Amino acid sequence: MASQHVLAEPATAAIFLVATVDDGGVDGVRDLLADLAGLTRAVAFRSPGDRLTCVAGVGARIWDGLYGEPRPAGLHPFQELAGSKHTAIATPGDLLFHLRARRMDLCFELARQIGLRLSGLATVVDEVHAFKYFDQRDVLGFVDGTENPDDEDAVAAVVVGEEDPSFAGSSYVIVQKYVHDMAAWQANSVEEQERVIGRSKVDDIEMPDSIKPKNSHIALNVIEDEDGNELDIVRDNMVFGNIADGSFGTYFIGYAKTPDVIEQMLRNMFIGDPPGNYDRILDFSTVLTGNLFFVPTADFLEAQPD
Numbered sequence: 001m002a003s004q005h006v007l008a009e010p011a012t013a014a015i016f017l018v019a020t021v022d023d024g025g026v027d028g029v030r031d032l033l034a035d036l037a038g039l040t041r042a043v044a045f046r047s048p049g050d051r052l053t054c055v056a057g058v059g060a061r062i063w064d065g066l067y068g069e070p071r072p073a074g075l076h077p078f079q080e081l082a083g084s085k086h087t088a089i090a091t092p093g094d095l096l097f098h099l100r101a102r103r104m105d106l107c108f109e110l111a112r113q114i115g116l117r118l119s120g121l122a123t124v125v126d127e128v129h130a131f132k133y134f135d136q137r138d139v140l141g142f143v144d145g146t147e148n149p150d151d152e153d154a155v156a157a158v159v160v161g162e163e164d165p166s167f168a169g170s171s172y173v174i175v176q177k178y179v180h181d182m183a184a185w186q187a188n189s190v191e192e193q194e195r196v197i198g199r200s201k202v203d204d205i206e207m208p209d210s211i212k213p214k215n216s217h218i219a220l221n222v223i224e225d226e227d228g229n230e231l232d233i234v235r236d237n238m239v240f241g242n243i244a245d246g247s248f249g250t251y252f253i254g255y256a257k258t259p260d261v262i263e264q265m266l267r268n269m270f271i272g273d274p275p276g277n278y279d280r281i282l283d284f285s286t287v288l289t290g291n292l293f294f295v296p297t298a299d300f301l302e303a304q305p306d
């Protein structure tokens with residue numbers, strides 16, 4: 001079963017489209033998803049070196065209407081997580097299109113083609129055009145993506161296996177759009193910012209455990225199973241911003257073979273581990289969206305009858 005391009009190279013340009021399916025739209029959406037690989041090829045072929053890819057995700061609310069039985073074992077709506085100070089909110093979204101390339105014009109052209117096909121079937125409720133800052137940095141100035149697993153470790157982290165045989169080769173994805181209080185962030189010294197993240201800013205080296213704060217982003221996001229094996233996800237966070245309204249943000253996207261791993265990270269961040277010891281990155285970030293999607297294989301999407 002050919003997976004979608006979940007494990008594309010880290011993008012320099014990306015567009016994230018989240019859409020809700022309109023009443024009566026499911027048949028047309030199913031057709032679009034079946035044609036998506038072909039549409040992507042048509043745009044990508046015009047500039048093959050620029051690695052245009054598109055991953056489509058399907059939300060829990062629309063699964064039954066689109067595909068019925070069987071149902072992916074881990075598919076459910078994004079669960080809101082309310083901590084003592086910060087809440088990971090759940091927002092509407094039946095479809096995700098994650099477009100990546102080395103050039104924004106390719107992402108834009110494919111987004112335009114998808115938009116034409118979605119017209120009258122679904123409503124785009126969130127659209128973010130995003131990029132990576134200089135040497136893979138986020139807008140907070142830290143290198144973002146370093147500890148992503150590579151090669152077979154990445155496959156092991158994101159690809160559903162025999163635990164759900166009907167959907168082997170698929171993945172799950174969670175997205176959240178964050179905006180940062182840049183004035184408050186920049187009021188911190190670099191040393192204080194490093195204590196928030198848990199890595200050095202210029203060199204991107206992880207702090208030793210002896211000095212890494214327990215509420216740093218790294219401390220709360222390194223999680224293990226009961227046998228002490230580290231549980232990985234694959235992220236491809238991107239920067240977005242708007243000078244006129246002063247909004248600067250991070251679009252978080254995390255893929256995994258089960259949503260449980262990402263949800264555990266989110267519990268650690270928002271509720272805290274132990275509860276109350278929440279992620280300090282949240283004191284400088286406001287989360288505006290939260291969605292969970294299933295990412296079927298390319299073969300599954302294409303094989304749907306007209």
Ligand code: HEM
Pocket residue numbers: 138140142143144145146147148176178197199217218221222233235237250252254262263265266269281285
């Ligand atoms: C690591 C930024 C949200 C999970 C990192 C790193 C940075 C970063 C700079 C260190 C370098 C790296 O390994 O990538 C951000 C920003 C976020 C955000 C700016 C939005 C406010 C999230 C969320 C999750 C998450 C929502 C999970 C639900 C992780 C994981 C690591 C990481 C698993 C790697 C930990 C390790 O193995 O060392 N993030 N992140 N991040 N982040 Fe985030």
